[in-house]
Amino acid sequence: MSICNEGENSKPGRRMSARMRWRFFGECLPLALALACMNTGALAGPPAAAEYGRIFDGAEPGGVLPARAILETLKAEPAPVPQVKPTAQAHGDVEPRLDEKRAHPYVAIQAAYIFGIKETPEIRFGAYLARSEGDVDVRREDGTICGGAYDEDHRDHIDGYLWPFTMCSHFWEADEGDCSKGLCRRRNAWRRGTLLWSGPEGVLPFYLKGDKARAYDRLGHVAHLLADMATPAHAHREFHGSDRCFLDDSYEDWMADGGYRKFNHNDAGGVVPIPWDKKPADMDSASFPLYYLFYTANQHADYFASDRTDGNARQRTDRAGWLDYSGWPDSPTRDQDLADNDPGDNDDDGDFTRIASKAFVYSIGATATLYKLFWETTHPRCEIPPVSGSSEIEVRALSTNLVPAQAVEIERRDPQGGWRSLGSAVRKSRQDESHELWSVAAGGAGGMLRARMKNAAGVYSDWCLR
Ligand SMILES: [Zn+2]
Ligand SMILES: [Zn+2]
Incomplete structure (x- = not known):
């Protein structure tokens, strides 16, 4: 996926094409005027200059268009504009x-x-x-x-x-x-x-x-x-x-x-x-x-x-x-x-x-x-079905059409009480429409097992035990 350069607006000294100029006059200016004409029922003085600066920060083309001059005119306009308080809960101000x-x-x-x-x-x-x-x-x-x-x-x-x-x-x-x-x-x-x-x-x-x-x-x-x-x-x-x-x-x-x-x-x-x-x-x-x-x-x-x-x-x-x-x-x-x-x-x-x-x-x-x-x-899950035979260990991992499973880790408890990885599990088969079986070579028998899955969004499930 292409990474969008969201910061490109603020590059200084960028020339403004006719298209950009249309965008500014065609969109930003009406929007600014909309601010002045919307009937909010809460009319007061114009917003502070700092607020205007914030509104247009990054959208203002570097020095080519007299945006600030336009805003100065707006500010000087005696017509009432809605009160906007940056710290207030905005929905309380705009009815x-x-x-x-x-x-x-x-x-x-x-x-x-x-x-x-x-x-x-x-x-x-x-x-x-x-x-x-x-x-x-x-x-x-x-x-x-x-x-x-x-x-x-x-x-x-x-x-x-x-x-x-x-x-x-x-x-x-x-x-x-x-x-x-x-x-x-x-x-x-x-x-x-x-x-x-x-x-x-x-x-x-x-x-x-x-x-x-x-x-x-x-x-x-x-x-x-x-x-x-x-x-x-x-x-x-x-x-x-x-x-x-x-x-x-x-x-x-x-x-x-x-x-x-x-x-x-x-x-x-x-x-x-x-x-x-x-x-x-x-x-x-x-x-x-x-x-x-x-x-x-x-x-x-x-x-x-x-x-x-x-x-x-x-x-x-x-x-x-x-x-x-x-x-x-x-x-x-x-x-x-x-x-x-x-x-x-x-x-x-x-x-x-x-x-x-x-x-x-x-x-x-x-x-x-x-x-x-x-x-x-946000709710990845897995479980370890009863181990049958001694050659492999299976893990049942949530994997749906929306959020596929990406990896499964399986570990065995060693006699000293630590957890030892059994190597990387591989996707074995789809079990039903929302679960996949993953497996790894058992590498011995006995001892407690634990596993967890990571989904495509990088979210880990809790450890599941057997
Ligand atoms: Zn709309
Ligand atoms: Zn919307």
Whole structure:
């Protein structure tokens, strides 16, 4: 997998191409203006200069564009802008509409009906899915998946950006490559998703350290990005505001106004199978399932038009060739198809329903797959069946379609009380759909045995004994 140069933005003295200039004026500036026009109900003076500096740090082209001058103008503008306090809980300052804050938690909950509620003691109501079933109050959901799924728009755990700049990395034009930029030349949603998954402040490190509250919060953040991928505007990297502002995205507004309630886990088609034969040679096994989910969710949405961009069907094709679009609808694939949907964000001709029937329901199944990936990655298990004969020792290791086993260690207790390795175990056979047998030459008889497995994500099981 290509390593993205996330720091390239801050190289000094870089000339700004016409394309970059368009990106700045076309995306960053509207976003900055959106900050000034969003109706948050909490209006106060402009943010301090230091905050602006932070927002644009790294996104500002070195000395070519008078970005700071523009920001100075914004700061001097007497028009009130929302109060943003870097230290406060951002979601306390920005009051979203009721339904807008529920769409992401809704996906998080629907996914748990596919995988989580029955299969785990933790991805449940009353545990780490949400505090209670029913009317989830996202502002009291710190440390749960639902809380994180809501918070991703409002609290940035990776870069520390302030709303609405938190959303710059919620976009990915996957047709342009794995490293293509999000809005404002920030990293794309896939790159951000991997940082929230396995980066130092991500799901896996927190969980393995025993910090379940932070781990599940971050899992909600990843789930949010995955659901964003299934929205055409996010897959086209098309800046949008909302109804309250300008340049809204009619499909997203329709969904936020409750369109999502027309679909649930029964429409989603279950957990997404991961096709390992399609894994790119330069991608490691630990990254592939998450990448597959992000890319395919993105390409489900990219097929369709958004308000100002034609869909993939007419624009570019699925770069990896992983989707089969045969039988997919003809509309809405051109931006004109949505012209009659934009006024009032109505589902005229059923265009929004057609997008959601493919892309939104896929995001529910993909999120369930994310939960399963999380659970199996963090709960590797093995057991040593009764030893029959004296020539080899077998170990039964958890190995699934999502998280393959990578290595198995087997040791025998010597008379002095130490543990002695029996050499490297080899994969022997698949036992069932979730287990493999590994074995090693017994090298004698008697004595206690212990084994542990390491999975593709590098996570070790506890020692199993016999
Ligand atoms: Zn988002
Ligand atoms: Zn959006």
